[in-house]
Amino acid sequence: MSGNSVPGQGGAPQRTSEALPPRSKLAITASRVTAAISRRAGKGSGSVIGGKLALRLAPDLLAQLSVGLQVVLISGTNGKTTTTRLVAEAMRAAGPVVSNALGANMPAGITSALAGAGNEARYGVIEVDEKYLAGVARDSDPVAIALLNLSRDQLDRAAETRMLAEKWREGLSGRDAIVVANADDPLIVWAASSSKDVLWVAAGQTWQEDSWSCPQCGGVMQRPGDDWFCSQCDFRRPSPTWSLAGDRMVDPDGRVWPLHLQLPGRANRANAVTAAAIASLFGVPVEAALERMKHVTAVAGRYDVVDYMGRKLRLLLAKNPAGWVETFSLIDPPPTPVILSVNALDADGKDTSWIWDVDFTQLAGRPLFVLGQRRLDLAVRLEVAGLQFQVFETLAQAVAASPPGQIEVIANYTAFQQLRKTIKEAAQA
Amino acid sequence: MIGESRLRLVWIYPDLLSTYGDQGNALIVERRALMRGIEVERVDVRSDQPVPTSGDIYLIGGGEDRPQRLAAERLRRDPGLATAVGAGAALLAVCAGYQIIGNEFIDDLDQSEAGLGLLDVRSGRGAPGKRCVGEVLAEVDPALGLPVLSGFENHQGVTHVGPGAKPLARVTHGNGNGTGDGTEGAYAGRVIGTYMHGPVMSRNPALADLLLTWATGVPLTPLGDHWHEQLRSERLRTVRAAASN
Known part of the structure; x- marks a missing residue:
């Protein structure tokens, strides 16, 4: 694997709203006013309604707001909000971060979060709803994209799980972003398989019921221990660079780190490993990333x-x-x-x-x-x-x-x- | 069969056709047999394993489009289910499984696929964007002696019932077979197909008992069913109220 590195480290253009076209500035102002009215009316944070208005006024606003930011996108069925929070905390070691921390993860909410950022923001750490990942990746030109996991969720209104993996695979094809992907989830490995530069993380997969048939050929998956491979074709678990091993994390140099998180559970340890891997792409040392993640206790009320x-x-x-x-x-x-x-x-x-x-x-x-x-x-x-x-x-x-x-x-x-x-x-x- | 008093319950291809809580039907049949003192041997058959011929009750669930095609390919090569049904075993097939046991269905590549021919139905695909999603209530063919069925449908199929089968029920709410004629599901002999999940037996335990009666050949002792009945009446009330608004 080629060394994953972030282009333009430290050389990103200064981000300033002065550079935005007048229509975009108007859109941002309008969205802030709408959000404030919505808040005053007691209807939540107002970020979604404000963002919707802004996108209607300036449809390419998300792309414009991403200019000058180094963007990280985080998507998957479970753990998006928590991982986004952990990544944002870790990345603050490298510079100011803007993030949709409250989980408003569709284009309107994302636009609203970016529009609310100060000019000093250098990194955008963005949670993205699974259905919108390809579009947001196109608009925001991310440096890195984290793919956590895919499993059945709200099948009466969402796309089929396999269809989603296929759409990701098509949507991410040809993008320059480094994809940080869970090597233990066959659907994620399939989704990442069109990307040029993938950093594999062994983040585990407790729920396996959506990936018994091979996404490449339909063969029955074999799963001895932590490994998996298709019984009929060459599709198999890639070798990970970062790993969760019980309560500890193994980094690319083979160093073993205890994970002392306040967030409970295996899934959050896996989220922390993914977050450390992403932060390292931006030069954040493992010590600093883990130290910062340790202080996260509750995320949007979860684990409170x-x-x-x-x-x-x-x-x-x-x-x-x-x-x-x-x-x-x-x-x-x-x-x-x-x-x-x-x-x-x-x-x-x-x-x-x-x-x-x-x-x-x-x-x-x-x-x-x-x-x-x-x-x-x-x-x-x-x-x-x-x-x-x-x-x-x-x-x-x-x-x-x-x-x-x-x-x-x-x-x-x-x-x-x-x-x-x-x-x-x-x-x- | 291991012992004559033991009921063999075969769940076909949970690795491909278990998208809508289909395990629930297996758990409910199993439990309702055990509560009547009937011993159960449950066999979960993965899609790279042969379907046993000696089962008493077979269940096939719902699945996404590609797994449905894979399941059909493998079942067409395996005579186990047809042998068992031919010998009088009971079969409940739901959604994608319902389409597979028919004569023909349209797969994820928009191609016509041969089904297993165990039930005289043919399934096509409704117009894109016209997916049938939501609550279903349906009055069952009186010959089966079952109370109104409650379920949840999520499919794009349009299933026509041929002369060799009868509609299982007529919808009073929801779409059912998607043909616009109000039919839902189909049955012939001891083979039942339906679009209803929920899973269907969680709201309609009488359906589990019908299969158990067919398999054992003796009347079953009634069960308490407090929570099943509570759930049924809540669903019937809520869905009817929504319909009258």
């Missing part, structure tokens, strides 16, 4: 430990089978109680079939409480898994029924937002 009704609740977001499986592996052991909440609103996907892909028997031996708009789907699922559980309508009821000690709360997207709101309102009351 909050007080509620005199109890400690740890809030965990899990949106799809791969996410639930990773989450089960990081929670405190029994008898710590677990509250589960599942909704099926637009942002969650309206089909709850995926809960049958999750192995809930891993939750045996502890009190389980079920909430959410689709609590009855979850109740049937847990009953068929042979588990004991109680169903409640409100968080307060579930917490009141929980035995003493910390409680793990696992919820999918809108259920998570609703629980945060409930807890915040209780704290203010």
Whole structure:
């Protein structure tokens, strides 16, 4: 593999909004005003509505805002927001960073984040929704693109998982960016296979149910230990340059680093390895990257430990089978109680079939409480898994029924937002 | 068969056709048998393994377009399922699996593929952008004695039921076979095809019991089914309310 290096290190043109065409400046001003109005009206951060307006006024705004920034894009089904945060923290060792830290990851939200950056920003660390990666990569001319993982997620409204891998492969073909890709996920390896310069990271893959057939020829995948290869063609796991090995990270020089993160779980250790690999492309030493990542505790409310009704609740977001499986592996052991909440609103996907892909028997031996708009789907699922559980309508009821000690709360997207709101309102009351 | 009292439940190709929680149907059949004291041997058949001929109940799930084509290619070369069905085994096929067990379907390359010919249906593809996605309610053919079915569909198929099969149900909500005539699924003998997942048995445990009755040949003792019934009534109520708005 050729040494991955970033062109133009230190020589990037000074970024200044003075250089933008008048129409773009107007678009940015309009978007800031709209966002401020939206915030005042209590409708979230306003970044998406502001960004939408700006893109309508100046469709090439994203490209213009990227000029003078060294851009890193981060995409995948799970871990995007956390990895973006870790990369942003690590890259601050090299210079000022602008990032869409709150997870507004479609073109409007990204545009809004970049428009809000000061002139001093040197790096843009951008989370991108999977469906928009090819387009954002075209517009923002990134130096590096991180591909984390691909698995089934909201199939009633999203593209098929394999189709997504194929679109990435076509969209990234011929780009100059260094692709930092997970060598343990066959769909990611396929997506990265059209790129000229790939830095492989052994970031692991706990959920394997979407990659049993070879994306190249359709053959059945063989998976002995950590390795994988197609039984019918030459498609196989590439040799990684960076690796997660248990609790430690191995860098390209073979040096082994303990990962002392405050963020819990295997998946976050994998995210940290990817983040260290990206930061190193920009000259950030491993020590500095790890030191900075160590201070990240919660990301957009995820992993936050909050007080509620005199109890400690740890809030965990899990949106799809791969996410639930990773989450089960990081929670405190029994008898710590677990509250589960599942909704099926637009942002969650309206089909709850995926809960049958999750192995809930891993939750045996502890009190389980079920909430959410689709609590009855979850109740049937847990009953068929042979588990004991109680169903409640409100968080307060579930917490009141929980035995003493910390409680793990696992919820999918809108259920998570609703629980945060409930807890915040209780704290203010 | 290992013992005469043991029910063999065969789940075909979870590596290719298990995209919509299809494992759920296997888990539900298994559990409902065990609760009646029927021992179950579950066999998950990966797509590079032969389909056993001695199963009592076979399940095939849904999948993405390319895995569907791969599954059909491999099943066409494997006589196991046809042998078992010919000998009276029960079969439930969902979505992509439903298309595969028919006479013909259109694959991801827009080409016509031969199905397994186990159910007299033919599947084409609806217009691009006209995917059938959402909740389904359907009244089952009275001959089967099942209550209204509730499920979730997500497909682009248009499936015509031939003279050798009957529609499984008629939709009161949703699209079903996508032909515009209100039919959903098809059945003939002990072979059932449907577009409904959810998975279908989580909301319709009576369907699992129908397969178990066919396989065991004896009436089943009723089960409590508190949560299944709660879920069913919530789904029926919610979907009907949304439809009347």
